[in-house]
Amino acid sequence: MQWTKVLGLGLGAAALLGLGIILGHFAIPKKANSPAPQDLDLEILETVMEQLDAHRIRENLRELSREPHLASSPRDEDLVQLLLQRWKDPESGLDSAEASTYEVLLSFPSQEQPNVVDIVGPTGGIIHSCHRTEENVTGEQGGPDVVQPYAAYAPSGTPQGLLVYANRGAEEDFKELQTQGIKLEGTIALTRYGGVGRGAKAVNAAKHGIAGVLVYTDPADINDGLSSPDETFPNSWYLPPSGVERGSYYEYFGDPLTPYLPAVPSSFRVDLANVSGFPPIPTQPIGFQDARDLLCNLNGTLAPATWQGALGCHYRLGPGFRADGDFPADSQVNVSVYNRLELRNSSNVLGIIRGAVEPDRYVLYGNHRDSWVHGAVDPSSGTAILLELSRVLGTLLKKGTWRPRRSIVFASWGAEEFGLIGSTEFTEEFFNKLQERTVAYINVDISVFANATLRVQGTPPVQSVVFSATKEIRSPGPGDLSIYDNWIRYFNRSSPVYGLVPSLGSLGAGSDYAPFIHFLGISSMDIAYTYDRSKTSARIYPTYHTAFDTFDYVDKFLDPGFSSHQAVARTAGSVILRLSDSFFLPLKVSDYSETLRSFLQAAQQDLGALLEQHSISLGPLVTAVEKFEAEAAALGQRISTLQKGSPDPLQVRMLNDQLMLLERTFLNPRAFPEERYYSHVLWAPRTGSVVTFPGLSNACSRARDTASGSEAWAEVQRQLSIVVTALESAAATLRPVADL
């Protein structure tokens, strides 16, 4: 070739190469340099849903409930090791797992000197004794690890007196007895479970000079009225006559000696003499076969119709036994309680899957590990799911198939049964970092109460993610319904925004979500499968907190085939994945507007006139609710707009922070100084009857009968300002971040 040609070809080649470089650089979009998916991966979600295995859940449950595992017992410690082993498994484990131990104050019956309830005849001799243990019906109710039924934290003592029947031990029940002219001083009160909290029965009783309290489970409340052995477990799911509900009678939650401080060994501990919240008088739970012996022999006036139950006799009020009954008329009841307080080590187990993109955002999922006896339902039905979920996600993780955008933290809490102790101490120890970083807390304690329907309790921001998840999962029952479509048949409400939707319950303090929502202000939920209420009126599943809550009970009666367990596992799994992997957090803060509007309307309708009489205006509250509604809607709009484009990860992070932190704006640690840990001004305990902002409802209920200008009316105004300030603060948090 000629050199000109060569030159020409060379130049042409250079030009082509150059053009190529330019095209390659500018015309082809570069793939993001991140191995992590930008958004929820529906294939991964589908895989997880498929791999959650009912059979494995059943096997988990069998192992977990094989032995009684009372908090801090050797078997409880064995399960700590089991969890650690699973979560550190090289093929199906998490990134890391560890146990953390607190030294907490628990309460146990004495092994040497069992608690006893006796009938003492006129001459001082014991003429009848209640059972000290439950009947060994299936071979699992005996043995040294089955803790004697007792009222945890009830003081020891041996009160003796005439028996009275006090219905559910509510304040009004004792007032009714007073009205009936019954002298309560020095008596023993027989009460039934339900109505008010366990500890409240003793607190109320003590105010009337009552010396001791017995608590039993009426077959009307738990067994749909059935009480004979052949109608109860192991012949049905109902509670056998000897079954006794154990439980904590402590009024607050968290370790009693270290309020607001983690119960590490070095922490300051309140002097026992200064601890508040324990029952003031000896208290002991008994089964309904023993309760029948006591109650059906009572003397005195016939109890009111609403106080009657299903023991097969007319309930009388006492005091004392009737002359024509099984015991001499002036027999007394002796309640001897020998409970002991002990400092014990109790562990939480925590496992983490590190987030690929935002490791400092935590999706926290937990359940307690400790039970009263075998605890197949409570809590092992939840732990069985926890283990299956961590296995499925851990396997994807270890295979390199998947890593979530945000971190997922799995927690197995200790000593929940004594008062949510493990979870509360955890929130005390890591208050700041949990509050700053936790996206949501998901609790699955008792996962299956019964087979009929999903039941979710939670704050409004979690509603939509639960709806999204459950619409995509098949319901375990007959037919081809989604969990959502089945759910809506059992629990529903008419939403002004969405029309008919499943209704979420609100979060009290029934399980470990309590410190997360009330103390830390983290959006929380509790997920379970539960009853068809048209088929049973049982207060809770009948063997709750008894030695009859065993694997066979679940396997035969509660969830044969474990399809409801699987349904809950899938629901929780889908919620976890959506929260951890979605680019935009699936927390719909505008769903709080409905709650606020309904609280406002209740305040207007049921308190408006009263407040007006005392020159208190709801105007500022109306304005604050309107502002919240407007800002929440506007934020929703901004998110929709952004979702259509390709937003910058920092932009999304900023919006997500607004969504995540909304719930925190409802906290005010000075709102309810007398309510330990309760700082959430929307969900604190409500004692007033009006279903509105709890501080307002309670303060109005207290002020109602006082004069204008009283301290009580000042407190109404203060509570109103606290709510208005919180709502204004919430609206300010949702506003565009550079607006003042």
Place this chain on the structure above:
Amino acid sequence: MQWTKVLGLGLGAAALLGLGIILGHFAIPKKANSPAPQDLDLEILETVMEQLDAHRIRENLRELSREPHLASSPRDEDLVQLLLQRWKDPESGLDSAEASTYEVLLSFPSQEQPNVVDIVGPTGGIIHSCHRTEENVTGEQGGPDVVQPYAAYAPSGTPQGLLVYANRGAEEDFKELQTQGIKLEGTIALTRYGGVGRGAKAVNAAKHGIAGVLVYTDPADINDGLSSPDETFPNSWYLPPSGVERGSYYEYFGDPLTPYLPAVPSSFRVDLANVSGFPPIPTQPIGFQDARDLLCNLNGTLAPATWQGALGCHYRLGPGFRADGDFPADSQVNVSVYNRLELRNSSNVLGIIRGAVEPDRYVLYGNHRDSWVHGAVDPSSGTAILLELSRVLGTLLKKGTWRPRRSIVFASWGAEEFGLIGSTEFTEEFFNKLQERTVAYINVDISVFANATLRVQGTPPVQSVVFSATKEIRSPGPGDLSIYDNWIRYFNRSSPVYGLVPSLGSLGAGSDYAPFIHFLGISSMDIAYTYDRSKTSARIYPTYHTAFDTFDYVDKFLDPGFSSHQAVARTAGSVILRLSDSFFLPLKVSDYSETLRSFLQAAQQDLGALLEQHSISLGPLVTAVEKFEAEAAALGQRISTLQKGSPDPLQVRMLNDQLMLLERTFLNPRAFPEERYYSHVLWAPRTGSVVTFPGLSNACSRARDTASGSEAWAEVQRQLSIVVTALESAAATLRPVADL
């Protein structure tokens, strides 16, 4: 050409083009699609430093101090408009600006019935009156807008009694008088400013039955002993004989009627009868010429040497006047105070520059606007700088030259002089969003006390950014020193880490930073230029809170040429830019390690033996400090490593959140229930003498003389646990975010 050749060339060309495309796509990094700079732009910084203009600061000051502008006065409102106008200026304004108004409880002397201090003779006639106003020396001390000297929030009343001299009105001063056998009941106490807070003098006096309090400024404390008119303003910077320091005598801060709630009109207000923190007895400040008439005529024992001052006579203790003085021996002093509490509107002005990348991170910079009289120094010397800084940054913004990475918020607070009211109400209204989003708070109140050196108060994380800034700015004095090099000559300490460095003071409650650091836990600083302490012992600049704090005073004596003002403006400006523009936040959290270590050492050395006697171990505290040190150092390492690479913006954001939120981990709203707003466990007020963790120091000081097992010793243990928990929580926050 042959078709084969054509084909060959064509294929070659295609291959080259393809190669080019591949090279272009993969080999050349794509530029980030962000118009905002990734990091602090040193050219912009240089421009800002150059454009901050001493002359403009002087003109701002002239305008701001032209008229008295007491909080909520018409002139105060005029200045609100001036600020809004400047911040909304189309050429040099901010993105947005607005005033927000609170309805707050202020205290004023009566205009109809001035407060008076009279000497009443034995027959009841007034034989001498103190001055009601300051002498009109420059023509600016007269007129209706110059508020009469008074003690804000002192109650009205007309007590009359024999005069005693009580030094500074500290608890031990009154005890000394008691020891001397002086009957205090019903007397009037003459006290001098200094030693204890204003309000504390009346609180201490009232405990001894004293009926009224006078407070004066001794020339020894403020004028280096000088007191004659020709030695004082306008002939020098010293306080004229008639000058009277006004001030708030309220014990707490924030609006007195709305603690913890924003003082919006609808908020609940505490009943006046239940307000605590006001002085219990009538109190009135006077000038030293009046004080001389009173004090130099006193009868009784000679006061202790340390109680003597520079009024040119021997100070005696009283009670009452001596027979050979100017007044009859049994003359009494009458203090008639007619102060009135009034609900007034007071405004904050807030202006914002929206961040380009992280608009939800706020660098907050503020000063109060209200003064006692003209307030040229306090606070207008700070506001003059605020306006100049906002002008320079606003101009760059409006020109399109610059927009910060994070948002910058400028604040002009109302009613600071009455107790940091505007800033406190702001923190109460926006508690959550400020706590979640604020990077740091920078306060410049009195910007120039004197010309000698920089003085910075702040928490450890801000030390390094102030050092970086001041090393790059020339000091205004003679020579070619940087502000840093000049500063280190006046205030320095030997750091175990850095060697000799300028020493930062700690933050009390002297200005609007108080709610930010103590209530919200936001890293804060206060910046000013101040004295050469070898040249003056003045407690503060001499005309503080008097009608002599005028433009000419600044222009002639404090900072002729305004170069110190410029130095402070540059320092604040550089700090603001570094905080708002740096990719990695320049908050060096490991600098807290020195503080913690020194607090720990003080506890070990000065309390260790005592604690051991009471079986209290400092072991957990040692462990916690060590953990903090290790985690802070490790985080510093991780940041250094990342800085060498090209980290992802989300990664940096996560680290920055750890840095920003570290200070929050030291808050505990339950640590000091009796101390309103103080929640920071490292910087709460310390009454104990040991310079260690304040809760521990104070509790030990109270427990020292009680037996083991007392409540006071339990409180020591509680305080120790609170500190340990806070430090453990701080260490946990600094740990890698996916570690448990």
